[in-house]
Amino acid sequence: MKETILVVGATGMLGMPVARQLQKDGYHVRVLARNPDSAKTKLGDSFEYFKGDVEDPASLEDAVDGCYGVHINLRGGPKAEDFYRIEYGGTANIAKVAASKGVRRLTYLSGAATFEENAWFPMVKAKLQSEKAIRDSGVPYTIFCATHFMESLPLAVKGKRAMVIGKQPHRLHWLASSDYAKMVSKAFQLSEAGNKRLFIYGPETYTMLEAMNTYCKIVHPEVKVTSVPIWLLSLIGKVSFNPEIQLIADLMGFFEKAGEGGDPSEANALLGAPTTTLEQWCAKQRGGA
Numbered sequence: 001m002k003e004t005i006l007v008v009g010a011t012g013m014l015g016m017p018v019a020r021q022l023q024k025d026g027y028h029v030r031v032l033a034r035n036p037d038s039a040k041t042k043l044g045d046s047f048e049y050f051k052g053d054v055e056d057p058a059s060l061e062d063a064v065d066g067c068y069g070v071h072i073n074l075r076g077g078p079k080a081e082d083f084y085r086i087e088y089g090g091t092a093n094i095a096k097v098a099a100s101k102g103v104r105r106l107t108y109l110s111g112a113a114t115f116e117e118n119a120w121f122p123m124v125k126a127k128l129q130s131e132k133a134i135r136d137s138g139v140p141y142t143i144f145c146a147t148h149f150m151e152s153l154p155l156a157v158k159g160k161r162a163m164v165i166g167k168q169p170h171r172l173h174w175l176a177s178s179d180y181a182k183m184v185s186k187a188f189q190l191s192e193a194g195n196k197r198l199f200i201y202g203p204e205t206y207t208m209l210e211a212m213n214t215y216c217k218i219v220h221p222e223v224k225v226t227s228v229p230i231w232l233l234s235l236i237g238k239v240s241f242n243p244e245i246q247l248i249a250d251l252m253g254f255f256e257k258a259g260e261g262g263d264p265s266e267a268n269a270l271l272g273a274p275t276t277t278l279e280q281w282c283a284k285q286r287g288g289a
């Protein structure tokens with residue numbers, strides 16, 4: 001049995017594959033959850049569960065105590081203040097507790113567009129502040145600036161329609177969460193991965209429309225892919241007072257401008273380059289459906 005790692009946000013879409021990979025690689029994995037019973041229903045009996053909320057530092061103490069590492073997978077929003085409160089405030093609380101308990105490695109999922117010039121967008125500002133809180137804690141860290149995950153494609157399918165919002169001209173290196181999870185696990189095993197900010201890209205590029213067409217052709221041939229202007233989704237969000245819809249419109253407006261930045265070569269050399277192609281990933285989804 002290797003050391004103990006706490007995963008914060010293990011019930012999340014991108015936290016769960018990391019928790020499972022760490023366990024597969026022999027770590028003892030703890031899960032911090034606001035509702036441990038529902039987390040257990042989702043993840044199964046093989047993890048050790050701790051009840052806690054990242055907004056309440058005292059509730060993190062027991063879960064962090066005795067851990068070699070902590071992995072942070074948090075999502076803020078939908079409103080700007082929620083990004084600061086949950087993702088930044090929560091990360092800062094964990095980093096402080098981790099430092100006080102002598103944790104040896106913090107890993108954190110940031111984004112491939114997390115740059116100062118994009119700090120006008122609340123999600124990016126919260127991620128930049130989270131990264132700073134981690135660096136300031138003094139705990140050796142590995143920050144994962146990951147690009148768009150293939151796992152986000154199914155989220156755009158509603159019934160017999162899939163929506164691509166906006167023109168989305170950038171070619172993106174779509175990433176499978178299983179490849180990313182292996183890289184996170186490896187980062188805990190390598191001292192050279194300490195105090196690094198790494199860009200994580202998949203092996204091929206597709207625009208959002210190309211990726212969605214590929215996904216639907218292989219997994220949901222009955223689904224029609226349509227393009228929706230950002231202004232229309234934003235209007236629907238406003239008139240329906242739905243902050244989640246408004247956030248998706250804002251996010252898509254941001255992605256259309258920002259694309260992805262950074263260079264993945266250091267991450268690939270240290271942790272092994274992602275290999276899963278979009279077609280391979282889609283074929284697996286079809287098999288699992």
Ligand SMILES: NC(=O)c1ccc[n+]([C@@H]2O[C@H](COP(=O)([O-])OP(=O)(O)OC[C@H]3O[C@@H](n4cnc5c(N)ncnc54)[C@H](OP(=O)(O)O)[C@@H]3O)[C@@H](O)[C@H]2O)c1
Pocket residue numbers: 008009010011012013014015032033034035052053054055073074075076086087090109110111112146147148149150152
């Ligand atoms: N989708 C992409 O392509 C992509 C690309 C790069 C980066 N990212 C980043 O990936 C991150 C994670 O995304 P995701 O899809 O995994 O999000 P998600 O599915 O919404 O998961 C978020 C997790 O945070 C936990 N959480 C929220 N508030 C909490 C609190 N107060 N205390 C403790 N736990 C709390 C949730 O636990 P509960 O079970 O309690 O709700 C859940 O496990 C986001 O920051 C996103 O920006 C995404």
